[in-house]
Structure formats: C-alpha cells, structure tokens
Amino acid sequence: MEEKFICSKCGNSDHRYIGFINDKPYCRLCLPFKGENAKNDYRIKRNIKLTLDYPLSPKQNKVSDEVVTCLKEKKNVLIHAVTGAGKTELVYKAMEMYLSLGLHVGFATPRKDVVIDLTPRIQEAFKEARVIAVYGEHTKRLNGDIIVLTTHQLYRYNHYFDLLILDEIDAFPYADNRLLESFFYRAVRGNYILLSATPSQEVLDRMKRDGKVLELFERYHKGKLIVPRIIEKPEYFLIASCLKELKRFIADNKPVFIFVPTIEIGKKLFKLLNIFIKDGSFVSSQEERRKIDIAKFKNGELKYLVTTSILERGVTVKNLQVIVFEADNSIYDKATLVQIAGRVGRKIGATTGEVLFISSDVSRPMIEAIDEIKKYNEHR
Numbered sequence: 467m468e469e470k471f472i473c474s475k476c477g478n479s480d481h482r483y484i485g486f487i488n489d490k491p492y493c494r495l496c497l498p499f500k501g502e503n504a505k506n507d508y509r510i511k512r513n514i515k516l517t518l519d520y521p522l523s524p525k526q527n528k529v530s531d532e533v534v535t536c537l538k539e540k541k542n543v544l545i546h547a548v549t550g551a552g553k554t555e556l557v558y559k560a561m562e563m564y565l566s567l568g569l570h571v572g573f574a575t576p577r578k579d580v581v582i583d584l585t586p587r588i589q590e591a592f593k594e595a596r597v598i599a600v601y602g603e604h605t606k607r608l609n610g611d612i613i614v615l616t617t618h619q620l621y622r623y624n625h626y627f628d629l630l631i632l633d634e635i636d637a638f639p640y641a642d643n644r645l646l647e648s649f650f651y652r653a654v655r656g657n658y659i660l661l662s663a664t665p666s667q668e669v670l671d672r673m674k675r676d677g678k679v680l681e682l683f684e685r686y687h688k689g690k691l692i693v694p695r696i697i698e699k700p701e702y703f704l705i706a707s708c709l710k711e712l713k714r715f716i717a718d719n720k721p722v723f724i725f726v727p728t729i730e731i732g733k734k735l736f737k738l739l740n741i742f743i744k745d746g747s748f749v750s751s752q753e754e755r756r757k758i759d760i761a762k763f764k765n766g767e768l769k770y771l772v773t774t775s776i777l778e779r780g781v782t783v784k785n786l787q788v789i790v791f792e793a794d795n796s797i798y799d800k801a802t803l804v805q806i807a808g809r810v811g812r813k814i815g816a817t818t819g820e821v822l823f824i825s826s827d828v829s830r831p832m833i834e835a836i837d838e839i840k841k842y843n844e845h846r
C-alpha cells in the first residue's frame with residue numbers, strides 16, 4: 467500500500483485536496499504559499515533588554531507577570547483584554563525572558579497594516595534587537611531577533627518559534643481560516659500567546675481547558691469603555707439622521723469615522739454627505755488613495771471618513787467619534803461592533819466620546835455588543 471501523503475507545509479492529508487503531477491503528490495490547499503523557508507540557524511543576541519519609555523499600569527504589570535509564570539509552566543495563554551487596554555505591552559516581559567535565553571520569538575497578526583505599525587513600536591521597546599517585518603512584498607530577510615509577521619507568512623517558519631504571539635485572533639483573514647490556523651500551530655516549537663479583545667466562546671472554552679485565560683478589562687488610562695447609543699429611525703430617515711449627528715460632531719471640532727456595511731452603501735452615503743460637509747472622504751480596501759486619506763485624517767486635514775470595516779482595528783485618533791450606519795446590517799456581528807466601539811476614547815486626555823448605532827431596526831448583535839461593553843465596565 468502506498469504511504470499516506472502528509473503536506474510538510476500545512477499538514478494536510480485529506481485526499482480531496484491532494485493533486486498529482488507525474489504521479490507525485492502535491493498539496494492543493496497551500497499551493498499559493500510558495501517561497502523560501504526561514505533557516506533555523508540564526509543566533510539571537512544575548513544582551514537584549516526591554517526598555518519602555520512609559521510605565522505599565524499596575525494591572526498591566528500584574529497580567530504581564532502572570533503571562534511569564536504561565537510560560538515557565540509551559541502553559542499556552544489567551545489574553546482577553548478590552549480595546550485600549552494596551553495588550554501588546556502585556557507580552558513584552560515574556561518576550562524579554564525568551565530572548566535572554568537565546569530563544570526565537572515571533573509576533574504574528576492577520577493584517578499587514580498592523581505588522582507595519584507594530585514593528586517600530588516593538589523596536590522601541592527592544593532597542594538592541596534586530597526586529598524584522600515579514601509580510602506580502604516584504605520577504606527578503608526572514609531572520610532576526612524578533613520577527614513580526616502576517617499569519618500568511620507563518621508557513622515559512624515550520625517548527626521555528628519558541629514563543630509565538632498571535633494578535634487579533636478573531637480578525638479577518640485569520641479567523642475561521644483552517645489553513646492559516648495550521649500554519650500557526652506548525653510554526654510553534656515551544657509555547658504561544660493569543661491576544662484578543664473579542665475572543666469567540668470556542669477559543670475561550672478551549673484555552674480555559676488546555677491553557678490559561680488571563681483577563682484585563684481595564685483600559686490603560688483607567689477610563690470606561692464607551693457604551694454605544696442606538697438611534698432608531700425609519701429607513702428613509704437614516705441618511706438625514708447621520709448627517710445631523712455628523713454636523714454636530716464637526717461643529718464641536720471632533721473627527722468622525724462613519725462605518726458602513728458595504729462599499730456600495732459607503733459610496734452612496736459619502737456622495738450625499740459630501741454635498742453638505744466637505745473635508746471628508748470614503749475609504750475601503752478598494753480605494754487606492756486610502757493611505758493618503760487616513761494620513762490626512764490623522765493630521766486634521768480631513769474631518770470625517772466614511773469607511774468599511776478596514777478601519778475597525780488598529781487606528782487610534784485623539785477625540786474620535788464613531789457612527790455605525792445601518793448598524794443592524796447582518797455584516798455586523800457582536801465582535802465587530804465591540805471592536806468598532808473600541809475606537810473611541812482611547813487616548814489619555816480624551817477618554818470620552820460617542821458611539822452611535824444608526825439603524826432602522828435593532829439587531830441581536832447590537833444588543834449583545836452593548837451588554838458586553840457594559841459587562842466589561844462593571845468587571846474592571
């Protein structure tokens with residue numbers, strides 16, 4: 467009998483996804499993931515120290531220490547931390563411990579933008595380290611003391627990381643993607659840490675059973691999470707309602723994100739808003755100029771952005787206010803709404819703000835998101 471084929475890259479052995487060229491089997495599942503693999507001969511510098519230019523809060527310190535304890539006991543960890551808690555910092559002590567032992571540390575996240583944002587921040591914290599970023603068109607150098615990478619690039623690191631951190635486990639495209647998930651687990655040689663503000667019940671249950679779940683429900687600045695307010699209007703009145711709220715925010719000199727469920731709705735809404743209020747733009751994954759628009763928004767040249775869920779995570783803007791247009795659309799699940807609401811009130815000195823759900827109906831995820839945010843505020 468023929469030996470069973472198991473893909474060395476993703477572990478697939480399901481015959482439905484195995485093809486043959488000249489009688490030689492190949493894996494069709496991970497076919498698009500081709501390229502050089504990282505060699506495991508890189509020597510980690512031994513003098514790397516963590517130097518943070520700002521203090522951790524007492525609760526952040528406590529969780530960081532707990533993470534270190536768990537890893538010493540060889541337990542994998544899920545850190546469930548609310549939006550704005552400063553979750554990246556919670557793993558720095560653990561990273562320092564592994565680096566001091568000459569072990570390989572990776573920091574993975576589903577999105578390229580986050581890799582680009584995160585790399586200089588991690589470099590700031592570990593100044594002597596060679597921190598490298600690996601993502602899509604950026605794969606020339608695969609080795610360093612700390613490797614920050616997209617989950618798409620993990621296939622290059624088979625059985626490589628002694629500590630692998632995965633941020634935003636519930637974010638697209640990692641969430642519900644079995645292939646990326648198998649890349650992740652295959653890249654781990656030692657232990658892993660998962661980070662999320664909105665973990666699914668399934669992940670929570672699994673990590674409670676097989677590892678350890680650590681919680682941080684307090685924002686870094688200790689202010690409360692902003693509880694969304696529902697504005698329920700008949701469908702024909704939604705745009706007028708959105709315009710009214712937008713005008714109010716702009717008059718107060720507050721920058722605004724307006725989230726829309728689809729590109730079509732976004733284009734249509736922006737066209738109308740733009741008649742009344744200039745200095746805005748529409749951004750989506752399809753808009754080439756989105757990077758320029760986001761930069762303009764951050765420096766105040768643009769007052770508002772109509773956006774699809776691409777700005778759901780990551781971007782932090784002082785004094786930001788949020789409108790979710792057609793919040794009852796089925797594209798918005800509880801986790802997405804919690805993430806979106808989490809954009810507001812993040813900065814020290816600007817810890818308040820408003821999150822408005824404008825819709826013609828009230829969906830179950832809207833209610834669940836509001837309940838969950840209230841629960842976090844009570845259990846800080």
Ligand SMILES: [Zn+2]
Nearest residue numbers: 473476493496
């Ligand atoms: Zn494969």
